[in-house]
Amino acid sequence: MNIGQAASASGVSAKMIRYYESIGLIPKTVRTESGYRVYSHHDVHTLRFIRRARDLGFSVEQIADLVSLWRDRERASKDVKAIALDHVHVLERKIRELQEMALTLKHLADHCHGDSRPHCPILEELASEDPLPVHVKTDAKFGALGKA
Amino acid sequence: MNIGQAASASGVSAKMIRYYESIGLIPKTVRTESGYRVYSHHDVHTLRFIRRARDLGFSVEQIADLVSLWRDRERASKDVKAIALDHVHVLERKIRELQEMALTLKHLADHCHGDSRPHCPILEELASEDPLPVHVKTDAKFGALGKA
DNA sequence: TCTTGACCCTCCCATGATTGGAAGGTTTAC
DNA sequence: GTAAACCTTCCAATCATGGGAGGGTCAAGA
Numbered sequence: 001m002n003i004g005q006a007a008s009a010s011g012v013s014a015k016m017i018r019y020y021e022s023i024g025l026i027p028k029t030v031r032t033e034s035g036y037r038v039y040s041h042h043d044v045h046t047l048r049f050i051r052r053a054r055d056l057g058f059s060v061e062q063i064a065d066l067v068s069l070w071r072d073r074e075r076a077s078k079d080v081k082a083i084a085l086d087h088v089h090v091l092e093r094k095i096r097e098l099q100e101m102a103l104t105l106k107h108l109a110d111h112c113h114g115d116s117r118p119h120c121p122i123l124e125e126l127a128s129e130d131p132l133p134v135h136v137k138t139d140a141k142f143g144a145l146g147k148a
Numbered sequence: 149m150n151i152g153q154a155a156s157a158s159g160v161s162a163k164m165i166r167y168y169e170s171i172g173l174i175p176k177t178v179r180t181e182s183g184y185r186v187y188s189h190h191d192v193h194t195l196r197f198i199r200r201a202r203d204l205g206f207s208v209e210q211i212a213d214l215v216s217l218w219r220d221r222e223r224a225s226k227d228v229k230a231i232a233l234d235h236v237h238v239l240e241r242k243i244r245e246l247q248e249m250a251l252t253l254k255h256l257a258d259h260c261h262g263d264s265r266p267h268c269p270i271l272e273e274l275a276s277e278d279p280l281p282v283h284v285k286t287d288a289k290f291g292a293l294g295k296a
Numbered sequence: 297t298c299t300t301g302a303c304c305c306t307c308c309c310a311t312g313a314t315t316g317g318a319a320g321g322t323t324t325a326c
Numbered sequence: 327g328t329a330a331a332c333c334t335t336c337c338a339a340t341c342a343t344g345g346g347a348g349g350g351t352c353a354a355g356a
Contacts, residue, residue, distance in 0.1 A: 052274045057249045080263035091250040101205045102239040114229035
């Protein structure tokens with residue numbers, strides 16, 4: 001199977017498959033004489049595993065750990081669970097941060113007439129010297145939240 | 149005021165101040181003879197405005213719009229409100245995505261004994277050929293959610 | 297057999313916001 | 327006068343992903 005077929009069978013783009021190979025998340029494949037990468041159904045299975053883990057928001061680093069646990073028949077399930085729960089906590093923290101932002105903003109927007117006049121509590125609040133009301137005390141690292 | 153003082157007064161790092169200048173979010177400042185940037189209290193006020201908007205998760209592009217509306221005494225408040233509400237919707241979508249991920253993961257973790265034995269429903273689910281249960285149907289773009 | 301289009305290859309670049317560092321000049325306080 | 331604490335510019339890295347250029351390969355049809 002060529003990379004394109006492996007890509008559509010796994011849901012991981014050809015670009016990403018090459019990238020995963022380059023960073024060592026997946027091993028280097030066999031190549032044809034002319035240099036084309038060749039994939040087996042087993043490889044596709046692994047790629048699908050990776051894609052599912054990505055869909056759950058795991059980082060590539062965590063996925064590497066999960067894949068190696070997956071391959072390890074002697075693994076302890078607590079090791080897997082620890083990674084999963086750790087990630088749950090990260091997700092929950094992000095969720096809380098976003099909720100605080102959304103709540104604060106909604107509150108501000110509620111108080112803005114939203115008409116053609118210039119008066120606007122949203123801008124006033126942003127321009128204020130006082131601490132932002134309730135909710136907001138952001139971990140600024142979170143920044144603009146990935147790309148839209 | 150030097151850039152370091154402006155940074156600590158505004159909460160925006162010197163690095164970021166230079167960056168904001170380089171991308172045109174803030175205008176180029178006056179310089180001393182020796183090339184040091186000089187900031188006024190007014191500049192610091194603007195930087196603080198920017199920082200607050202960042203804390204609420206606005207992108208630099210949106211902040212540019214907000215700053216120009218802020219400066220515009222003839223602005224219509226509906227323009228500001230539109231940006232804010234648009235952002236609220238983006239936030240809410242992200243929140244929903246993360247909640248789906250967290251819920252799915254928690255569900256899987258709940259069914260994992262987390263002991264020293266290898267059996268693990270989390271890995272089984274990731275390795276499964278079937279669609280992920282409930283919750284998950286991710287906008288993969290969201291990926292690893294910024295940096296930990 | 298030749299051509300064409302659909303593949304594949306490897307590089308490099310860009311994203312967004314931010315931090316880090318190197319190499320070098322300036323200011324300040326002792 | 328010197329050392330520390332600033333400042334300057336430029337370059338690189340982060341993380342996962344996509345885009346594209348420039349070039350080779352393969353399969354199907356004329």
